[in-house]
Every structure is written in structure tokens, then in C-alpha cells.
Amino acid sequence: MYKVLLYYKYVAIDDPKVFMVEQRRVCEKLDLNGRIIIATEGINGTLEGTVANIKKYIGALKRDPRFTDTHFKLSEGTGAAFPKLSIKVREEIVSGHLMDWDVDPTKTTGKYLTAVQLHKWIASGKKFFIVDMRNDYEQEVGKFENSVLPGLSNFRDLPKVLPKLAHLKGETIVTVCTGGVRCEKASGFLVKHGFTDVYQLFGGIVTYMEKYPNEDFAGALYVFDGRVVMSFGDKGRKVLGKCVVCSKPSEHYINCSDIFCNRHFICCSKCAKKISLCPMGCRDYSQEPKYLGRFLKP
Numbered sequence: 001m002y003k004v005l006l007y008y009k010y011v012a013i014d015d016p017k018v019f020m021v022e023q024r025r026v027c028e029k030l031d032l033n034g035r036i037i038i039a040t041e042g043i044n045g046t047l048e049g050t051v052a053n054i055k056k057y058i059g060a061l062k063r064d065p066r067f068t069d070t071h072f073k074l075s076e077g078t079g080a081a082f083p084k085l086s087i088k089v090r091e092e093i094v095s096g097h098l099m100d101w102d103v104d105p106t107k108t109t110g111k112y113l114t115a116v117q118l119h120k121w122i123a124s125g126k127k128f129f130i131v132d133m134r135n136d137y138e139q140e141v142g143k144f145e146n147s148v149l150p151g152l153s154n155f156r157d158l159p160k161v162l163p164k165l166a167h168l169k170g171e172t173i174v175t176v177c178t179g180g181v182r183c184e185k186a187s188g189f190l191v192k193h194g195f196t197d198v199y200q201l202f203g204g205i206v207t208y209m210e211k212y213p214n215e216d217f218a219g220a221l222y223v224f225d226g227r228v229v230m231s232f233g234d235k236g237r238k239v240l241g242k243c244v245v246c247s248k249p250s251e252h253y254i255n256c257s258d259i260f261c262n263r264h265f266i267c268c269s270k271c272a273k274k275i276s277l278c279p280m281g282c283r284d285y286s287q288e289p290k291y292l293g294r295f296l297k298p
Contacts, residue, residue, distance in 0.1 A: 002077030003054045004225065005034075006206065008093060008181040009070045010042040010105045016089040019043075024087050026060050033082035034225070037093045041104075043067075044093035044181050046225060048081040073179055073206050081225040094155065094182055103188040110187025110200035113174055115208040118201055121174075122216050128172035131165065133158070133186040134222070137264045141229055141241040141251050142219030144176060144205075155182055158189060165190070172197045178223065180204035206230070214238070220251050228253050244279050245271035 013019050016038045023036055027047065032054070034047035047057065054074070061067045103109075113121075121128060130147040132139055139149055148168070150161040173195060175183040183200035190198050201208060209217055213232035219240030220229040229251050231237060239249040243266055250268040256278035263278045 001050060002048055002079045002081075003051050004075045004077040004081055004223075004227075005045070005047045005049075005054050005057070006073040006075070006179045007070055008042065008044040008179065008184075009067055010093075010184060011066045013038060013040055013042065013066075016040060020087050020089050024085070026057060027085055027087070030054075030057055032057060033085050035082070036087040037090050038087070039090050039093050042093050046082075048077045048079070048225070071180075071203055073203060073210075075206065075210070075230060078227060081227055083226070094185060103185045103192060105184035105188055108188040108191055109184050110173075110175055110191065110198040112202040113199040114202050115211045118174060118208065119212055119216070126172075128174055129168055130174050130176055131168070133175050133177045133182050137253075138178070138222035140266055141222050141253075142217060143240070144217050147176070155186075158186060162193060165195075169195050170197075172199070174199045174201060176201045176205055176208075178204050178221065179206055222253075241266045243268040243271050245275060 020036075020038050023038065027034075027036075030049055030053040032047045032049040034045065036043065036045040036047070047054065049057070058072055061070065130144045132143055132147045132149050133152070133155070135152050135154060136149070143149065148165070150158070150164050152158060152161060173187075173190065175187045175190070175198065177183045177186070180201065180203055183204070187198045187200040205217060205221055206223075209221055209230075209232045214236035218238045220231045222228070223230050239251060241249065241251045243250040243252075245267060248268055250266050252266060252268055252272065253264050254267045254272050256263045256265070257276045258278070261278060265278050267275065
């Protein structure tokens with residue numbers, strides 16, 4: 001009944017505010033919910049609607065010459081993946097103040113590597129390194145086997161973790177992220193900092209998992225909507241996530257109740273009833289006993 005549409009396009013948009021009004025009119029007419037970010041550098045959207053209306057939206061966007069070659073990714077929806085429609089104009093289509101990086105994906109970015117090509121590379125034993133450009137909490141529930149995890153708590157922190165990747169400057173690198181939009185700039189950032197053989201997974205992890213479910217990518221895929229995680233069938237599926245309290249397998253995320261932290265972390269349903277704060281040191285507990293009990297509700 002419902003589909004979730006994920007897409008982006010780096011392309012010049014002269015008047016984002018006018019385009020925002022146009023997009024809102026189309027989405028409201030088709031009864032779509034979700035998020036769209038529009039900037040002078042392009043568009044980044046995730047929408048949910050009925051199969052028929054999502055198809056109409058794709059057709060409407062493709063009629064605009066700027067978006068005829070946009071890569072659209074579809075997955076199963078629930079009808080409640082988003083509570084409302086949000087369309088905003090921002091300085092950039094990926095949050096993180098990346099303008100400071102001075103990376104224009106239309107000029108500098110990694111070479112595209114399709115899911116089929118990456119699958120062949122993995123099967124052949126070719127020497128290369130998969131570098132995961134997602135946030136650390138996304139990786140906790142699923143990741144490519146033997147991938148490099150830079151330790152990003154936020155995408156904008158990539159410049160800070162660059163020294164951790166310095167040893168890969170002369171190696172073949174494939175950057176990966178959920179749908180591909182972050183890798184456009186992340187791979188370009190690496191190129192601009194002397195990495196000589198940089199690729200990016202075209203269409204992102206979601207495209208790879210749809211084509212090769214539960215192969216090479218272990219666990220589930222974190223997504224930024226009401227579904228929280230996506231799985232791709234039961235055959236060969238692993239539960240990679242672990243509850244931070246009891247360490248049992250889990251893919252259930254909660255947010256720290258401390259409004260100054262609000263960290264997203266895995267906590268099974270049973271343990272979630274016992275804790276109110278994340279066990280990540282979000283507050284100064286230096287004067288208190290160092291044991292997990294400090295996080296339990298009174």
C-alpha cells in the first residue's frame with residue numbers, strides 16, 4: 001500500500017524558496033508526508049505515500065529538466081513513517097555545515113561504484129577498503145563486514161577524524177552511507193585531501209541491500225524515519241545490535257531523556273523500562289560510583 005521514497009540531486013537551484021512552494025503544492029496534492037531539504041546546491045528528500053501517489057511524484061519531478069536523471073530509491077512503507085510533511089530551505093542539503101569544507105560534488109567527488117560492481121569486488125578478494133561515512137549510532141545496528149569506521153558522532157566531524165584515515169591515502173577506498181548523499185561530499189573531501197583512489201557506492205547501502213539482501217552487510221539498516229531500522233528478509237539475517245544495558249541482541253533504539261544529550265542508542269524493550277539516561281557519560285558523574293546502576297530510574 002505504501003512506499004518510502006529516498007532521493008537527492010546536486011544541481012543548481014536559483015530560487016530555493018520558490019521551488020519550496022512548488023514542492024509543497026505537489027506533495028500536499030498527493031498527500032505525501034516526509035522531509036525535503038532544498039538549497040541552492042540541490043534537493044534531498046524522503047517521502048512516504050501510496051504506491052500510486054509516489055509514482056506520480058516521481059513523474060512530476062522528472063518532468064523538470066534538472067531532475068530527469070535523478071536516482072530514486074523505493075522501500076516498503078508503513079503509512080506512518082513520518083508524522084507530517086516538512087519542506088525547508090537550508091544552506092546545504094546535508095546537515096553539518098559542509099560549506100566550510102569547500103566541496104562541490106558537481107566538480108569534485110568520488111567515482112561511482114554500483115552495487116553489482118562492489119559485490120564483484122568483495123567476491124573477488126580485491127584489496128580495497130570500505131569506509132563507512134555514517135554516524136556511529138547508525139553503525140551499531142548494521143555495517144559492511146570488515147569496514148572502516150572512522151568514529152563519526154556527527155557527519156560534520158569528518159575533518160576531525162581525517163587523521164584516522166590518513167594511512168589509506170594511497171589505497172582504493174569505497175565510501176558508503178545510507179542513500180548516497182553524504183558520500184557525494186565525503187568522497188570529494190577525501191579527494192581534496194590527497195586520497196588518490198576514491199569511490200562511492202552509487203545509491204548507497206539501501207540499494208546494495210535491496211539487490212543483495214543480507215550479503216556482506218551484516219544486521220539492519222538505520223533509517224531516519226518512523227521505521228528506525230530496515231531489514232531485508234529473514235534468510236541469512238543477523239542481529240548485530242546489542243542492548244547497552246544487558247548486551248542482549250536488539251535493534252530497539254531509544255533517546256536519552258537528558259535534553260542536552262538526546263543521544264540515540266540501542267536498548268532492548270525490557271531495559272528501556274528501567275533507564276532514563278544513556279550510559280554514555282552525557283552528564284558529569286565524576287563524583288558518583290562508576291557503575292551502570294547510576295542510570296537506573298529511582
